[in-house]
Amino acid sequence: MTQREQQPDGKMRYGWTTGACATAATTAAYTALLSGEFPDPVMITLPRGQTPSFALTKHERVDEQTARATITKDAGDDPDVTHGALVTSTVTLIGGDAVVFAAGEGVGIVTKPGLPVAVGEPAINPVPRKMMCDHVAEIARRLGHPGGVRVEVSIEHGADLAQHTWNPRLGIVGGLSVLGTTGIVVPYSCSAWIDSIRRGVDVARATGVTHVGAATGTTSEATVRALYGLDEGAMLDMGDFAGAVLKYVKGHPVPRLTVAGGFAKMSKLAAGHLDLHSGRSSINLDFVATFVEDEALAVQIAAANSALHAWEIARDHGVPLADRVAAAALEKCRSVLGNVQVEVDIVVINRAGDIIGRAK
Incomplete structure (x- = not known):
């Protein structure tokens, strides 16, 4: 775990999404084209009304x-893979009033259906x-231009950074995604x-995958892939977010779901925890001990x-404790999914x- 992945104590500093950075860069470049001056810092308005200002790292009037x-x-203080990345917008005036988007170096292209952006975009x-x-339209109105521009967004080293994200698995090739629903990290x-x-x-749903695996880590993912012969695209990097998987699958069902992880995390799920992170849920060995009929052995397990x-x-006492925990975890999954027709099984490693x- 890197230093940026360690959650610091005390009040933490918020940050800005790649979408907010791209908007600020676009605003500055388009303003310079129409007015001759780059605003620096450049202020933008976020979806919820906040108006942050961004200093320009570089700017250039190409022609x-x-x-x-x-x-x-x-x-901010988030362990974001894109922290410190250079987000550039190259704005070119075109005819008409449409805004046309292009992927520059380090921004990916969508190649699979099911994402909020069309294939090829x-x-x-x-x-x-x-x-x-919205920002282009406001600048165009204020400075008297039809508003037709080509906006090419690029992210320095984005192709390398994308290898540390889900993008390759989601079918986004060549770089990162420009993200953010609020503009704030x-x-x-x-x-x-x-x-x-x-x-x-x-x-997975859009590409016809009928069996999806949700694993807490790389070891459990490898086990599930080998067990069922699943492709990488069928796997969800669930991490500690069992609840996020189950709740989303409830509203967006897949025919079959395998949930996999180590004994400790699956015992948390069996106990009803949907967030399996050590900082947000704990292992209850008294609960685990309830799966053992022998009272003396149960005392040993509770004191482990x-x-x-x-x-x-x-x-060592011949008790299939992991199978019993798996069965209880399966029951919890079914309670979250309700009557949704999803075949679920649990694998404990x-x-x-x-x-x-x-359990299945």
Whole structure:
């Protein structure tokens, strides 16, 4: 875990999305084309009415028709992979009043259905597109231009950064997505992760995937893929967000869902926790002990040093504790899904990736 991934103590600083940065850069470049001056700092209006200002990192008037401006993304105290990235908008005047978007270096292209942007389009999401269009329209009205522009957004090193995101799995090739629904990055809200889970379900449904795997980590993902022969595109990087998966699948059903993870996290799910993060839920060994009929053994399990130790004690006494935890986790999944017709199974693994419990 890197330093930026460690949640700091005390009040945390908010940041700005790539969509907000692209909007600020577009606003500065288009204003310069019509007025001859780059506003620096450049102020924009976010979807909820906030009006932040952004300092320009670079700006250039290429010719009479084209200008570009660059903003350095500040993600605040959030461990955002794009923190410090250079977001550039190159704006070119064209005929008419339409805003045409293009993917520059480091911005991906959508290649699979199911995403909020059509196949073949730059991976610039609807809210950032609307923000840029709204700002272009306001500048055009104020400075007397029809408003027809080509907006090319690029993100320095975006292709490399995208390898640390879900984009390759979602079929977004060549770079990052330009994201943001509010323009603001809330530290450790994990909104981008949860949104990626949802987009993964959407893409699976749109591409005809009938069996989706949701895993807490790379080891459990590898186990599920090998067990069922699933392609990478069928896997959801669930992490600790079991509730995000289940609630979204409830509204967007898939025929079959496998939920997989280690014994500790699956015991949390069995106990009713939908957020499996260690900082937001804890392992209840007294609860785990209720799956053991022998009172003396149950006392040992309740007093174990860890969930793994509890499982080892049960294993040494021939008690299929992981299977029983899996069955309880399956019951919790079914309670969240309600009457939605999704076939669910649970796979519990040890640290080596061996299957130690199952329920289906």
